[in-house]
Amino acid sequence: MRELQISEIDFQDSVLVLGFPEEINKILLQLYLDNRKEIRQILTELEPALPHYHNMEWRLDVQLASRSLRHQIKPTVTMKLNLKQNEELSTKVLQTDPATLLHLIQELEEALAEMKTNHCRRIVRNIK
Incomplete structure (x- = not known):
């Protein structure tokens, strides 16, 4: 420790x-x-003992048509997230559309940028 x-x-x-x-x-x-x-x-x-990232696999599926719509393009991103907690692995499967995934990435990048500010650094330093 x-x-x-x-x-x-x-x-x-x-x-x-x-x-x-x-x-x-x-x-x-x-x-x-x-x-x-x-x-x-x-x-x-x-x-708290929280699970943490161990591995991730992803797949992009695209539905090109259905019975009702012939020229429909519907992409879906599927992610298999492996988490580790106390040497035990657990798996979570997440599915989303690319627009939502891009929005999530943008929000995480903004949060990361916020963590680099002096105010957040001071708070984190005092928490540790």
Whole structure:
């Protein structure tokens, strides 16, 4: 396990926003410094064990016609997503049209760009 401790300055910045008097901020900092290993251990135990990406397979299907419409083009993207959680593999099958998939990609790229902002970096640093 990697130690992810925030520095004293980051802790003070986080507590400063709460608007406590300077005296209480110093007490909180000392309590944090005295108990940070125990705090980290408790937070690690509370961390949810979420499944994570292991592998993905995809396929593009195109329906060219049906009984009612002869010149219909209906593309579908099918994805088989393999997830791993506690050394166990699970499989999810997802199906969507290309327009929805492109919209999802755009939203994820925007979220990734947002994570690169200074505000988000500071929040993430303080969470770890």
